[in-house]
Amino acid sequence: MNHTTSTAELISQRKPGYSLPRDLYCGQDALRDDLEQIWYREWVFAIPACEIPKSGNFATLQLGEYPVIIVRGSDGRVRAFHNVCRHRGQRLCSKASGSNPKLVCPYHQWTYDLDGKLLYARDMGEGFDASKHGLKPVHCVDIGGMIFVCVAKVPPAINDLAQNLMRYAAPSGLADAKVAFSQTIVEKGNWKLVMENNRECYHCGGSHPSLCRTYSDDPQMTVMEGPNAASSEILQHWDRCDAANLPSRFVNAPDMQWRMARVPLMDNAESFTMSTRAAVAMRMGTIPWNDAGSLMFYHFPSSWNHFLPDHAIVFRILPISPMETEVTTKWLVHKDAVEGKDYDLQKLTEVWLATNDEDRQVVEENQAGVLSPAYEPGPYSPNQEAGVIHLVDWYCGLMASRLGLQTAAE
Template sequence: MTTTFVQTPSTADLVAARRPGHSLPRDLYCGQQAFKDDLEQIWYREWLFAGPSAAMPKTGSYITMQVGEYPVILTRGSDGRIRAFHNVCRHRGQRLCAKASGTGAKLVCPYHQWTYDLDGKLLYARDMGEGFDPSKYGLKSVHCIDLAGMVFICLAKVPPAINELAANVTRYVLPSGLADAKVAHVSRIVEKGNWKLVMENNRECYHCGGSHPSLCRTYSDDPLMTVMEGPNAASPEILDHWARCDAANLPSRFVNAPDMQWRMARVPLMDNQESFTMSGKAAVRQRMGTIPWNDAGSLMFYHFPSSWNHFLPDHAIVFRILPISPTETEVTTHWLVHKDAVEGQDYDLQKLIEVWMNTNDEDRQVVEENQAGILSPAYEPGPYSPTQEAGVIHLIDWYCGVMSARLGALQAAE
């Protein structure tokens, strides 16, 4: 009797087999090898949104994040600078900080109390003997940059160029005054879906009318309100909004990376409403930064693979996703308000967060049902709507382009 072995297609094969304008083959959404390749070729090599600088408001404030196999800690030093390090003690590898956030004058390993300064320098290591050189055992740094209050990290030894993104984020986000903001609320949820499904779901509003009753009070699910092709190519309503913003020197017109890895544009809310609230009115009395009107709409900014964001006149909402497993993704949301805004006086927290708390949970349910269907052997890739799902096409084209190039380079080198 002869046994026939069927070779499982590689990630490169699956990417190459993808039909343009269609969703991905099944294993790219749930396969262990594809997940490993995603981590190594994208998550360990691209700039990732880590969080708002407002989450580290003072010397010693820190946040942590888990990027695949890499635990990372970010902290604000006594010089005000935010730095990132591998969250691993140089003694025997203990994770330095287990909490999602906190504050400490120093970074102290809980195992044997090796103590590091906020710039990563080893300050104290008890009983290490003669000849021990603490200068050789500082924390390993991670590339880190603060762009107008949005902090990005990159795990690669040599990170990709960030100049164009940095210039545009700084110019567009600066009027929102993130450096003068504070965190009003943080939400962390785990969605039982692949990270690409989480991002796909965000990149279209084809599902909004049927899934997001709270959001659709103020945010239009008409694709003409979010699909644009350039700084002078959009619906008349958006073009009028941009002209108004131009007159106030408020950067708003569509700008994007050539491969659509990121894009920014400010769009009006429906019927000149002011904010993502159930009433459509501003949730916070004090406006953010230098935005001149309550009805300036939302500056929308996404960056593959890890973030989408909304900057409104009264508050900002920034989102970070991190892959946990082939079918699990962590979504962290920060609501930011002016640093002088007082809860209970200048804003009601429930009114501030309820629309996106509802929306996040609704998206979780959508993604989890999407993943459950894809796990079926009966799943096969279906076509995207070129009008309703143009943003999803951008994501999948970017993903396949990056993976094809990088996996192809690996194969060529073997």
């Protein structure tokens, strides 16, 4: 039995409305299939565009086996390439970010323009054709200030997501932002456990005292099941936003791969801070009030995000191993905001730094329990964990289709 058949059988055996079989959270074969069928074929959130604002700025990421570099060219366009020299395979850039007028391989100094063309390769002989040895491109799009990449030869359609995200994120002015702070941690848990934990607040009251000062753990307040389940408070909030031409109402992909909705924070809170007031004096974009709440946007498999009037927080996950996941968080503020004057970095970051560490502990304990031979899939709460059900149904449906099962999971 090969690894693909094994993963397919596990998915076909799973019980709808229940957590996944153990090996889908722990197994090397399952991770290999996840990478091949999802991570290498879907659009993955990479960086906020404001992280590389100038020509020559670059950022890198490791997507499974693929090292990728994202760079802003001299024409202002953002491009992505496989971070692999066309000579003998050396990584061109080993740093997470930086700036260079050209991309120069540190091994033998092969030099590439910012558009991927090979400019210089020493002593390669008369028959050498530099035009055939440019960097291999990676599909790359800038959607409303968020850069997505896809390493597939033919990426899936992204028009529906792009149209909605550009409309919903436009008032946040992400193109006029900057990265105020970045954190990367490694959680010792499968990527699906990391994402499952994010898709519910069933655990928030017991795990996130700082976050719960402003963010409600009432599932009706996070509209997990769509507008028909939304509270009257959210409906009133949406009416207020409509009057200000601020896109806010629940919108999602048919298979729930992505979703957007702007929801109010508790008791007219302005931001994710201990004081509940705005963390940044200089408001982002064109959002008309400090208490406009958070535009929540997630996209499977890689990201969840909060866009607030005073700042934005973008999150990216990348699988490292069957039971290790890299989680990167970036706090964005207006590009002209000055630290120490317009914002205090500790006040800006302390709530989500604490929340990230609390989530890390939850995920790692979850993984430790799932590893037990005594583990068996348990039922999700239809009310509290509707978002987790969306994730697991999306995952099982997509994997079933791509692994050749007759019908996708219900």
